[in-house]
Amino acid sequence: MTDPRLTPLAASLPATVPFVGPETQERAAGAAFRARLGANESVFGPSPTAIEAMQRAAAEAWMYPDPESHDLRQALAAHVGVGAENIVIGAGIDGLLGSLVRLTVAAGDPVVTSDGAYPTFNYHVTGYGGRLHRVPYRDDHEDPDALIEAARETGARLIYLSNPDNPMGTWHQAERIARMIEDLPDGCLLILDEAYLECSDADTSPRINTSDPRVIRMRTFSKAYGLAGCRVGYAIGDEALIGAFGRVRNHFGLSRVSQAGALAALSDEPYLREVQAKIATARDRIAGIGAENGLTALPSATNFVALDLGGDGARTRAVLDALTKARVFTRMPGVAPLDRCLRVSCGTPADLDILAEALPQALNQGRISGLT
Amino acid sequence: MTDPRLTPLAASLPATVPFVGPETQERAAGAAFRARLGANESVFGPSPTAIEAMQRAAAEAWMYPDPESHDLRQALAAHVGVGAENIVIGAGIDGLLGSLVRLTVAAGDPVVTSDGAYPTFNYHVTGYGGRLHRVPYRDDHEDPDALIEAARETGARLIYLSNPDNPMGTWHQAERIARMIEDLPDGCLLILDEAYLECSDADTSPRINTSDPRVIRMRTFSKAYGLAGCRVGYAIGDEALIGAFGRVRNHFGLSRVSQAGALAALSDEPYLREVQAKIATARDRIAGIGAENGLTALPSATNFVALDLGGDGARTRAVLDALTKARVFTRMPGVAPLDRCLRVSCGTPADLDILAEALPQALNQGRISGLT
Numbered sequence: 001m002t003d004p005r006l007t008p009l010a011a012s013l014p015a016t017v018p019f020v021g022p023e024t025q026e027r028a029a030g031a032a033f034r035a036r037l038g039a040n041e042s043v044f045g046p047s048p049t050a051i052e053a054m055q056r057a058a059a060e061a062w063m064y065p066d067p068e069s070h071d072l073r074q075a076l077a078a079h080v081g082v083g084a085e086n087i088v089i090g091a092g093i094d095g096l097l098g099s100l101v102r103l104t105v106a107a108g109d110p111v112v113t114s115d116g117a118y119p120t121f122n123y124h125v126t127g128y129g130g131r132l133h134r135v136p137y138r139d140d141h142e143d144p145d146a147l148i149e150a151a152r153e154t155g156a157r158l159i160y161l162s163n164p165d166n167p168m169g170t171w172h173q174a175e176r177i178a179r180m181i182e183d184l185p186d187g188c189l190l191i192l193d194e195a196y197l198e199c200s201d202a203d204t205s206p207r208i209n210t211s212d213p214r215v216i217r218m219r220t221f222s223k224a225y226g227l228a229g230c231r232v233g234y235a236i237g238d239e240a241l242i243g244a245f246g247r248v249r250n251h252f253g254l255s256r257v258s259q260a261g262a263l264a265a266l267s268d269e270p271y272l273r274e275v276q277a278k279i280a281t282a283r284d285r286i287a288g289i290g291a292e293n294g295l296t297a298l299p300s301a302t303n304f305v306a307l308d309l310g311g312d313g314a315r316t317r318a319v320l321d322a323l324t325k326a327r328v329f330t331r332m333p334g335v336a337p338l339d340r341c342l343r344v345s346c347g348t349p350a351d352l353d354i355l356a357e358a359l360p361q362a363l364n365q366g367r368i369s370g371l372t
Numbered sequence: 373m374t375d376p377r378l379t380p381l382a383a384s385l386p387a388t389v390p391f392v393g394p395e396t397q398e399r400a401a402g403a404a405f406r407a408r409l410g411a412n413e414s415v416f417g418p419s420p421t422a423i424e425a426m427q428r429a430a431a432e433a434w435m436y437p438d439p440e441s442h443d444l445r446q447a448l449a450a451h452v453g454v455g456a457e458n459i460v461i462g463a464g465i466d467g468l469l470g471s472l473v474r475l476t477v478a479a480g481d482p483v484v485t486s487d488g489a490y491p492t493f494n495y496h497v498t499g500y501g502g503r504l505h506r507v508p509y510r511d512d513h514e515d516p517d518a519l520i521e522a523a524r525e526t527g528a529r530l531i532y533l534s535n536p537d538n539p540m541g542t543w544h545q546a547e548r549i550a551r552m553i554e555d556l557p558d559g560c561l562l563i564l565d566e567a568y569l570e571c572s573d574a575d576t577s578p579r580i581n582t583s584d585p586r587v588i589r590m591r592t593f594s595k596a597y598g599l600a601g602c603r604v605g606y607a608i609g610d611e612a613l614i615g616a617f618g619r620v621r622n623h624f625g626l627s628r629v630s631q632a633g634a635l636a637a638l639s640d641e642p643y644l645r646e647v648q649a650k651i652a653t654a655r656d657r658i659a660g661i662g663a664e665n666g667l668t669a670l671p672s673a674t675n676f677v678a679l680d681l682g683g684d685g686a687r688t689r690a691v692l693d694a695l696t697k698a699r700v701f702t703r704m705p706g707v708a709p710l711d712r713c714l715r716v717s718c719g720t721p722a723d724l725d726i727l728a729e730a731l732p733q734a735l736n737q738g739r740i741s742g743l744t
Contacts, residue, residue: 003612005529005561005585007478013619021624023438036435045434054430054629061426061601061633062417063408064594066395091463091625098622106379127620157377189377213377222436229433229628240375247385248499250470252393253463255627256601257426261433 009107009129018120022329031327035351037344038329040166040196040304042226043351044278046261047271050227053264057257065256072263076234079266086210086236088245091253093195093218093233098124099249100216100235101158104189105130110154114142116167116335118193121160130157137338140298140306141170144180152185159184162193163204167333167343169300171204178206181215189241190215195233198224198272199279202301213238223303224275225265230258279303282346289356293363298341306333306341309366313339318369322362328355381479381501390492394701403699407723409716410701412538412568412676414598415723416650418633419643422599425636429629437628444635448606451638458582458608460617463625465567465590465605470496471621472588472607473530476561477502482526486514488539488707490565493532502530509710512670512678513542516552524557531556534565535576539705539715541672543576550578553587561613562587567605570596570644571651574673585610595675596647597637602630651675654718661728665735670713678705678713681738685711690741694734700727 002011022039026032036043045051069089077084090096097120105111107129113121115134125132133154135146147159161180164171177192184190194217197205208217216237222228232254235242265271286305287297298306309316316332316339323330323342333339344355374383394411398404408415417423441461449456462468469492477483479501485493487506497504505526507518519531533552536543549564556562566589569577580589588609594600604626607614637643658677659669670678681688688704688711695702695714705711716727 003616004559005613006475006616007481009478010475010616010619015615015619017439017618017623019439019623021436021439023442024440027442039436041436042434045431051430051433054433055427057601058423058426058430058629058633059417061423062414062598064393064411064413064600065603067389067391067393068396070395070399091622094624095622103378103382106381109379187376226434228436229429231437231625231627241377243387244375244378244382246389247382247387250463250467251389251391252466253603253625255603255630257430257629258627261430 013127018123025324025329033329034327035347035354036329037347037351037355038331039228040223040302040345041228042223042275042303043347044226044275046226047265047268049268049271050261050265054257054261057260061256063256064252065254065259067251069254069259072259075263075266080208080236082208082210082236085239086242087234088242088249089232089234089254090249091233092222092231093193093220094120095231095253096218096233096235097121097191099245100191101125101128101130102248103244104157110156111158112147112150112154112156113160114147116333116338117142117160118162118166119334137168140168140338141165141172144172144176148180148183148185151188156188158189158191160191160193162195164196164199164202164301166196166302167331168306168338168341169298169302169304171202171301174203174206181206181212184214191218192216193218195220195223196302198276199303200276200301204301208236210236210238213241216241221262221265224272224279225262226275227261227265230255230261232258232262279346282352285352286344286346286355289352289359293359304343304345306343308341311340311366312336315366315369316340316342319362319366322365323358326358326362328358385499390495397696397701405701406699407719407726408701409719409723409727410703411600412595412674412717413600414595414647414675415719416598416647418598419637419640421640421643422633422637426629426633429632433628435628436624437626437631439623441626441631444631447635447638452580452608454580454582454608457611458614459606460614460621461604461606461626462621463605464594464603465565465592466492467603467625468590468605468607469493469563471617472563473497473500473502474620475616476529482528483530484519484522484526484528485532486519488705488710489514489532490534490538491706509540512540512710513537513544516544516548520552520555520557523560528560530561530563532563532565534567536568536571536574536673538568538674540678540710540713541670541674541676543574543673546575546578553578553584556586563590564588565590567592567595568674570648571675572648572673576673580608582608582610585613588613593634593637596644596651597634598647599633599637602627602633604630604634651718654724657724658716658718658727661724661731664728665731676715676717678715680713683712683738684708687738687741688712688714691734691738694737695730698730698734700730
């Protein structure tokens with residue numbers, strides 16, 4: 001029965017969640033994961049400088065946060081090379097995507113994304129009544145031409161593209177994305193999700209032009225900066241669009257401790273470089289563990305690796321479930337043909353030792369399951 | 373010119389913010405406040421246990437937060453005496469109000485509040501295209517009868533009531549609110565904002581009945597618990613309505629550090645009682661400082677006191693501005709006749725010494741300003 005207190009749109013929404021967290025799985029199993037390799041977190045942790053800044057800020061947590069996030073915004077503006085008026089900070093890219101969809105998508109408006117791309121974006125589009133059009137990946141990459149064509153056909157207000165890509169780890173060169181921007185149909189805004197930007201030295205990010213109203217970038221402290229628990233993302237765009245967030249966002253929504261942590265993390269570039277090296281080493285190790293088991297690793301510019309198990313989604317699911325039983329947390333893409341892959345986040349050497357030990361038996365389980 | 377990228381609703385929204393933060397004023401003045409008595413924060417700080425919990429959690433900030441806030445929700449359920457399915461946690465009451473309005477108010481839907489009550493609620497209603505109907509306070513109290521009548525006349529979907537009240541500090545007895553609930557028109561939901569519940573021992577909160585679909589409560593760790601910087605609020609209601617938040621909320625929106633801090637704060641009841649005693653002492657002191665200056669203090673069940681300056685809003689504004697110049701941060705209600713009052717948050721004895729020193733001259737400035 002429909003709850004009469006809800007709006008027609010709210011009443012029509014499904015009760016799904018974009019992701020089930022590892023803690024939920026741990027509670028269900030009554031046992032902790034031995035290796036946490038499913039959420040593309042940075043197991044290497046945040047900069048010690050950031051930890052100290054958060055610890056200091058904790059004692060001042062009685063004060064509301066600065067709703068303008070002034071200091072962090074100024075530092076990001078300098079870091080990115082834009083004005084502070086071109087940056088808005090939010091509760092992770094998730095929170096910013098929600099605000100952006102709210103600002104730009106009215107009920108029934110068409111939106112284009114790739115089939116298998118970030119579920120939380122789809123959650124927000126559905127949540128505001130938008131109509132999602134999905135185009136397939138091409139050779140495990142998001143397909144700029146197909147996205148543009150679908151936007152043209154549907155009159156889409158938004159295109160979502162992550163580069164480097166989640167969940168496959170693949171990427172396009174900056175120059176390819178720059179061309180895509182030139183091809184955008186009139187009135188269509190490109191959301192360029194660069195969450196994994198700092199995870200490799202691949203040349204993925206076209207030059208930012210804040211006078212170009214066709215693109216908004218999303219970046220985060222959740223990946224290479226190791227602050228997923230703090231929920232700090234930021235968007236970069238033209239002043240008019242960035243300013244519009246101020247009409248709808250939760251102005252006092254960003255924890256004071258999180259702001260302090262992000263500011264300190266941003267300033268510790270040597271630590272970021274250390275993490276980048278550890279990510280690269282871990283990617284190679286995951287590929288190596290895959291190879292030992294006869295699996296191909298997709299090339300990755302992120303902090304995770306998609307291992308091609310060569311079967312269908314049911315097969316991957318069986319392997320993933322076996323890993324979960326062995327207390328190794330991983331995830332997999334939600335749709336075919338991407339779902340032939342297991343997505344493994346970068347871990348410490350100890351984490352990856354556990355993966356190396358558990359994977360052969362899990363693959364065996366997957367084979368048995370595939371036969372029945 | 374309207375930005376063609378925005379929805380018609382988004383394009384129509386004003387660029388106002390509900391509150392300007394003290395940091396913004398400090399940056400403008402180039403000087404810090406000597407006493408921070410404007411935002412009803414708890415200057416007494418969070419429990420040392422909470423600070424320690426946050427400091428430990430800071431090192432684990434690389435992990436995404438538990439999107440179910442399981443541990444905190446269980447603890448709150450036990451604390452409140454309801455089921456965990458009756459509680460949803462969000463980024464402060466502000467964040468929860470936004471989600472609730474989104475769930476219940478479609479464009480054009482009528483909503484009722486008091487004229488001068490919480491601006492952030494109004495911000496959300498406007499933001500989702502709702503039509504606000506405001507009824508006057510009666511004798512510096514929100515007026516349950518008038519709210520009910522306005523809801524009946526307009527067919528309102530929501531009534532907002534804070535008890536104890538912000539910005540006046542006044543309150544209704546629990547029994548009065550219970551009667552109001554019985555009078556609610558069919559299909560109208562009462563938002564009972566109990567942010568200041570823990571700030572006094574006044575009997576303000578009617579018994580919670582989670583099978584009653586007519587009421588949703590909002591509570592927070594921002595006031596007596598001293599965690600305004602962490603952004604943790606919670607709503608209590610029937611399972612269907614609480615469950616509906618899961619369809620729209622930012623599931624990974626609540627910082628891991630904040631969750632740890634709130635959980636620890638909730639467990640430290642002796643500290644809460646200490647703070648309650650300090651709040652009572654500070655309220656008396658503020659009233660005393662008022663009396664020394666010939667001002668009446670409104671009775672308060674909150675962590676602030678409304679001092680009646682006996683003039684109009686321009687007079688209060690002049691006094692407030694003079695206090696700001698003296699580096700004392702206070703606020704005032706936004707509309708007449710409430711705006712004859714200056715709202716002063718509870719402070720430490722040192723904070724209130726500064727107020728006592730600065731107030732006479734500020735009042736003098738206000739009198740001069742009133743003469744011109």
